[in-house]
Amino acid sequence: MPANSFNGFTDFGVGIGLRVPHYQHILSEKPVVDWFEIISENYMIDGGRPLHVLDQILERYRVVQHGVSMYFGSHEPPNREHLKRLKALVKRTKTPWLTDHLCWGSVDGTYSHDLLPMPYTFEAARLTAQKIREVRDFLEIPIAVENVSSYAEFHVSEMMEWEFLTEVVELADCGILLDVNNIYVSSKNHNFNPYDYVNNVPAERVAQIHIAGHSKFEKYILDTHDHPVIDPVWKLYARAIERTGRTATLLEWDDSIPSFEEVHNEALKANQFVAEMAVAL
Amino acid sequence: MNLLEIQHRMLEAVMQPLTAGEQMQPRTRDGRSMHEVAAGFIKPNDRLSSFERLEIYNRQYWFRVLAALEEDFRGLRAIIGPRQFETLSKAYLIDCPSESFTLRNLGSRLEWWLRSHPERIQPRAALALDMVRLEWAEIEAFDGAAEPVMVPGDVLASDPDPQFRLQPYLQLLSLRYPVDDLLLAIRKDDSEGEMVSNAVSERKQTRVRKVARQKPQAVFLVVHRFDYSVYFKRIEPEAFKFLNALREGKTLSAAVVLAFQGRDIPESKLLGIIQSWFENWSSLSWFCRPESSNQEFISALGRQS
Numbered sequence: 324m325p326a327n328s329f330n331g332f333t334d335f336g337v338g339i340g341l342r343v344p345h346y347q348h349i350l351s352e353k354p355v356v357d358w359f360e361i362i363s364e365n366y367m368i369d370g371g372r373p374l375h376v377l378d379q380i381l382e383r384y385r386v387v388q389h390g391v392s393m394y395f396g397s398h399e400p401p402n403r404e405h406l407k408r409l410k411a412l413v414k415r416t417k418t419p420w421l422t423d424h425l426c427w428g429s430v431d432g433t434y435s436h437d438l439l440p441m442p443y444t445f446e447a448a449r450l451t452a453q454k455i456r457e458v459r460d461f462l463e464i465p466i467a468v469e470n471v472s473s474y475a476e477f478h479v480s481e482m483m484e485w486e487f488l489t490e491v492v493e494l495a496d497c498g499i500l501l502d503v504n505n506i507y508v509s510s511k512n513h514n515f516n517p518y519d520y521v522n523n524v525p526a527e528r529v530a531q532i533h534i535a536g537h538s539k540f541e542k543y544i545l546d547t548h549d550h551p552v553i554d555p556v557w558k559l560y561a562r563a564i565e566r567t568g569r570t571a572t573l574l575e576w577d578d579s580i581p582s583f584e585e586v587h588n589e590a591l592k593a594n595q596f597v598a599e600m601a602v603a604l
Numbered sequence: 605m606n607l608l609e610i611q612h613r614m615l616e617a618v619m620q621p622l623t624a625g626e627q628m629q630p631r632t633r634d635g636r637s638m639h640e641v642a643a644g645f646i647k648p649n650d651r652l653s654s655f656e657r658l659e660i661y662n663r664q665y666w667f668r669v670l671a672a673l674e675e676d677f678r679g680l681r682a683i684i685g686p687r688q689f690e691t692l693s694k695a696y697l698i699d700c701p702s703e704s705f706t707l708r709n710l711g712s713r714l715e716w717w718l719r720s721h722p723e724r725i726q727p728r729a730a731l732a733l734d735m736v737r738l739e740w741a742e743i744e745a746f747d748g749a750a751e752p753v754m755v756p757g758d759v760l761a762s763d764p765d766p767q768f769r770l771q772p773y774l775q776l777l778s779l780r781y782p783v784d785d786l787l788l789a790i791r792k793d794d795s796e797g798e799m800v801s802n803a804v805s806e807r808k809q810t811r812v813r814k815v816a817r818q819k820p821q822a823v824f825l826v827v828h829r830f831d832y833s834v835y836f837k838r839i840e841p842e843a844f845k846f847l848n849a850l851r852e853g854k855t856l857s858a859a860v861v862l863a864f865q866g867r868d869i870p871e872s873k874l875l876g877i878i879q880s881w882f883e884n885w886s887s888l889s890w891f892c893r894p895e896s897s898n899q900e901f902i903s904a905l906g907r908q909s
Contacts, residue, residue, distance in 0.1 A: 364706045369749035370773060372832035392705040398608040405705045430608075430615045434702040435665055436672075439614065447607045475657040476647045479605050514649060542651040543660065 329465050329498025330530035331419030335385060335571035337593045339586050342576070346376050348583040356587065358385040360573045361416070363423075364392055367408040374415075381416060387531070387571070388418040389500075392434065393458060395468060396427035396441045396451045406461050413462055420465040420530055422500040425451070425488060440473035443480035443487035452494030459497065467498030467530035472508040472537070472546030484509065485520045498530035501567070503559045504552065504575075508537050508544045517559055526566040534560055534593065535575040549578035551589050561596045569597050610645055617641060618661045619701060621694050626666075628659035669697055672707045676743060677714070678794065679735040679787040684725055692724040708747075711740060730820070734783045738836075741775035741827040745834045748773030754891035765855040769892040775827035776847055782821050784836040830888055837888075842867070843881055 326332045338358035341349075348354070359380060366377050380386060390409070393401065413421065426438040441447050459466045470488055482490070492499055501524060503517075510517035534557075536550030552560075552574070564570060574590035605613075617638065620629055630638055642654035649657070673693045674681060681689040700713045715736045718725055725732035749772040759766045824844035826837045839847070842863045849859035860878065869877075885891065 367706065368708070368747040371747035371750070371829065373747060375832050396607075398611055402705055427611055430611045432703050433615065433619075434705060435615060435618055436668055436702060436707055437618070437661060437665055439611075439618070439661065442607060442610050444607065450607060474660040475654075476649075477610060477645055478647055479610065479645070512649075542656075545660075 327498070327527065327530065329420060329467050329528055330571060331465055333419045333571070335387070335531075336569075337590050338385075338387070338571070338573045339590045340389075340573065340575050340577070341380060341386070342580055344580050345583040345586070350376070350379055352583075353383065354583065354587065356384060358387060358571070358573075360387050360389045360575075363388045363390040363409060363412055363421075366415075367405075367412055377416070386416045386418060387573075388412065388416055388421045389469075390421065390423035391438070392428065392436070393423040394428040395423060395425060395454050395458070396439075396447060397429045397454075398427070398450065399429065399431065401454060401458055401461075402429075402432075406458065410462055413464055418464065420467055420498065421462065422467045422469055422531060424471050425468040425491060426471045438471045440471065440475055440477075441487065442477035443482045443484060445481060445490070448487055448490040448494060452491050452497075455491070455495035455497050459495075465498060465530065466495075467500040467528075468492065468495075469500035469502050469533065470505050470509075471502075472505040472512075472544075474512055474543055474545075476513055483515070483519075484513075485523045489523070489525055492525065492528050497528075499524060499528045500531045500533060501529050501563055502533035502535070503563050504533065504535040504537060504556050505546060507553075507556050507559055508546050511544045517555075518562060521559060521563050521566065529563075529567040529570055531571045531573065532560065532563060532567070533573055533575055534590075547578055548575045552592070557592070557596065560593065561600065564597060564600050565603075569600070605645055613641070613645055614658070614661070617658055618665045619698075620662065621698065622663060622666050626663060628655065628662045666694075669702070669707070669710060670694070672710050673697070673714075676711045677736065677739050679739050679783065679790050680725075680732055682790045683728055683732050683735055683786075688724070692718075692721075695721070695724065708743065711736075711743070715740060731781045731783065734779045734781045735787065737777055738779070738783050738787060738825070738827070741777055742834050745773050745775050745827045745829050748775075748829075750829070751892040753889040754886065754893050758893055765857045766894075767853060767855050768850050769894070770847065770851050771828075771890055771892055773829050774847075774851075774890055776844060776851065777823075777825045777827065778844060779823040779825055780820050782818065782823050784823065784825055784838070786818070788836075826890075828888060828890065842877075846878075846881070 326334045336357035338356060338360055341359040341361045361377065366373055368374065393405070424438050426441060428435045428437055428439050441451070455466055455468065468491065470484065488499065503521070506517045506520045510520065534552050535546070535548045536552055538545045538547040538549065572593045574586065576586045576589070580586065617628070617632070620633060623629055628638060632638055632641055639653070639655045642658040646654040646657050648654045670690065670693050674689070684692065696714060696717050700717055702710055715733065718733060718736060722729045751769070751771060754768070824839050824841055826839055826847070828835055828837060846859050846863035849862045854862065860874070864874065
């Protein structure tokens with residue numbers, strides 16, 4: 324199951340997000356890393372240092388693109404300029420698959436720059452799936468959508484989040500980027516059992532898994548990507564790979580970023596769960 | 605309520621400015637109760653009301669966009685002060701919310717907007733405007749397109765009056781204040797301020813304020829990129845006119861005429877000046893290869909001399 328049509332039939336291991344504070348270390352020390360995930364929007368530019376660094380990274384490492392502003396769930400059609408630039412980057416990186424979030428964030432061309440939650444309705448699922456198909460057809464590359472952390476639920480929702488995710492990916496015939504930290508965060512914010520989520524997503528569609536840390540406040544949990552992964556999230560990850568098999572896994576660390584070694588070592592803890600799963604089988 | 609209605613309603617609430625205490629406004633812009641609006645489409649849970657759940661997104665939006673503007677316009681912030689900068693930022697973002705998929709473009713309309721709202725940058729409006737232009741030019745120069753660099757022999761042999769193309773990332777600024785020096789001083793103070801005690805930091809801030817009160821001085825600046833880093837380079841007024849003319853597509857001779865209009869300079873001296881410009885600017889990779897690069901080229905300057 325690790326290699327499937329949703330991740331371009333690749334077999335990637337454990338990677339980390341490529342972040343600016345680590346550029347110098349990576350380029351000078353050339354550490355062994357299975358793969359890097361880049362934020363597409365950071366490189367959808369015309370020139371300069373970011374693309375120069377990316378080109379050097381591409382010479383040595385495998386790179387997968389992850390977007391933050393395609394907004395598959397926004398009611399409006401995809402932004403043509405965005406798509407054009409994204410396709411140019413896809414050609415540059417030769418990313419085997421591309422991910423973005425199952426969310427919305429813009430209305431009538433005005434952008435929130437946030438990952439806003441979807442109402443879990445059949446109408447929203449149909450519109451979102453249609454947009455995913457349009458983007459995939461334009462980019463000519465497999466797409467996987469990521470479940471987001473959320474802090475609000477809508478009265479109009481007609482199903483649970485994992486049911487909505489399943490509805491969308493089946494209508495769009497696309498993959499899933501399963502973020503187990505986001506599942507955990509949302510489960511605490513919305514009072515559901517995170518294992519119900521992991522146990523009910525279509526495992527055969529999981530192209531990639533995200534792990535990350537978060538911040539706990541008095542009344543809710545915020546997805547901040549500024550801490551190590553907590554044990555309950557690792558346990559959820561273990562259950563996820565039990566269902567999906569060994570799957571390309573990536574640690575996100577976006578704020579208060581520690582040294583490269585610290586981030587990479589945190590990510591590599593995932594291998595321990597992969598090994599335990601292999602023994603159990 | 606359908607998807608579009610929810611998205612309109614939620615985005616309107618999310619983008620409404622926070623209160624002075626950084627909380628969600630109790631009323632919408634048209635006077636409705638925000639508690640009622642939120643309860644109309646967002647479920648409460650056992651810990652948070654609908655209002656409080658919506659407020660999380662409202663706060664995140666403003667924290668994110670204000671931080672992005674502050675990062676891009678530290679020079680402007682230093683000139684007008686943090687409080688006035690925050691007020692300005694909120695007013696700008698209400699009038700000009702992001703219309704781009706990337707936060708990189710958030711400040712793209714700031715200069716234009718400030719020209720219609722000079723009261724936001726008083727009493728140092730001219731200095732502040734120059735700084736905004738410089739900071740935006742720096743963003744453009746940082747990741748603007750670069751084309752293959754012109755090499756010796758790239759000028760068309762058969763063209764007696766060639767055109768020269770400047771690198772797209774090159775930014776030409778005519779300024780009324782030496783804001784290039786000021787911005788570098790502000791950055792130096794910012795970086796030193798992170799490492800030293802508050803007392804020393806305050807002294808540095810005083811120095812910045814002193815620099816900010818400097819007198820007007822015409823500065824002709826090129827914001828350029830070398831080895832993937834952005835630099836500021838001051839040039840003479842004639843050189844500025846010359847580069848602007850080239851950017852507009854004027855031929856070499858037309859650019860020379862425009863640059864030295866009204867100046868009585870012997871031809872031999874003129875040639876020397878232009879040659880030195882070309883030597884310097886070519887070493888900085890400011891010129892692109894001609895578009896028709898498969899033709900026969902010779903050095904135009906060599907031919908003219």
